[in-house]
Amino acid sequence: MANKRDMTNPAVESDVLTRFLLPDAFTRGAIIRGSAINKEAKRIHGLNGPVAALFGQTLLASILLLSISKGGMRQVLQLDAATGSFAPLQRMMAETRPGAVRGYVNWQEQQTALRYEEHAGLSSWMGSPVRLSTVRDMGVGEPYISSIEHNSEFLADFIIHYLHQSVQIRADIILHGDLAIMIEAMPGCEEEHWFKAVEAMAKIPNSVLESASEEAILAYFSELSCKAVGTDHYAYRCSCSQEKMKAALQGISSEQLLQMADEKGKVTLSCQYCDNVYELEIGAAGN
CATH class of the missing domain: 3.90.1280.10 (HSP33 redox switch-like)
Structure with a gap:
């Protein structure tokens, strides 16, 4: 879908998140191509290269976590460097509210970042294991806070591990360039159903993930009776005053x-x- 202007700030473009169902697999999901969000985040924070891509993925992953499952009023996703690590990044944080996402990057040794320019792996930037922490605020009562440590070069693995271990949700996620897509098992989803959903997502070529529209990507789920059920607009927008x-x-x-x-x-x-x-x-x- 084409980017649209954020009506609260016409100078900032927004991206469209599409929520969808896979009825034949008892699975639901969400997809967003966050080109406008990533562009604005890079401009504000002066980021380039692999760390800009990692920060963009963190922002989009936070949006996905808010947009499916039980929703809520606020979702925080925070990555902290391994204890005692001398990697260049100390912390990367994203905060999502309905319609808006923002975040920041804390450098531990920014002057050494050029040494890692060719390394996109998470451990190159934050050491290992990295601590992932989340805050899910439902708007009533105390927010749900959870933390895990995990070893992987890919942020998507961290999100899957967190959902399985801390939330007991069966999910799969792809973070590729400025695209984020996540599927989640619903009640009634048996092993055979889940296998079909995961298989369909695994068959999407990287070339399609790289630049195709959301509609073209969702077509790979057509055998599971894929149906778009709603859209939300998100922009990189700060609420400071x-x-x-x-x-x-x-x-x-x-x-x-x-x-x-x-x-x-x-x-x-x-x-x-x-x-x-x-x-x-x-x-x-x-x-």
Whole structure:
């Protein structure tokens, strides 16, 4: 599907996520080609090469986790480097709310990143094992928080392992370039049904995953009576504001605020999700 403008911010394009059913396999899924999301994330964070691709996959995986299963109001997906690792990345985080995703990358040794330019494997960037943590906020009660450690070069393996171990969900996922697709077994899905769904997804050629439309990709599930059942629009969009930045300073003592302030009595804060810069007067921040 073509990208569309995000009506809350017409300068930012959005991508379309399609939710689908495979009735003959008692399976459901979601697919999104996040070209606009990845483009905006790369622009904001100044990323290129393999690490840009990995960050884009993290954003899209977070969207998939929110969009299928039981849904919710917020989904956080966080990757932390192996303890004691000297790999260049310390943390990679994505946060998804309905219609919007944002994230950030914390560098441990950014100056060494060029050494890893030819290595796309996760361990090259974060060591091994990497810790994956999730927060699923359903909007009622306490959020569900889970963490696992896993060894793999591919983020998709981490997501599958997490769903199986922590959520007891049988799922399969593909993260390829700017494409993300996930299928999940529904009640009534027996081994033979699940095998058919996984087999159909495994038969999609890399060349198709690389650039074909979502409709063309879903055609590979036609023998399972594939049916699109809904769409959602997602854009890389941050919810930071002057008011939220002021609230972030509430827990800081007056002495610390004075140390942070410039000669004009203002504190400058930068949003790690979008690089917007806010100048706050100490008096206003303390009110």
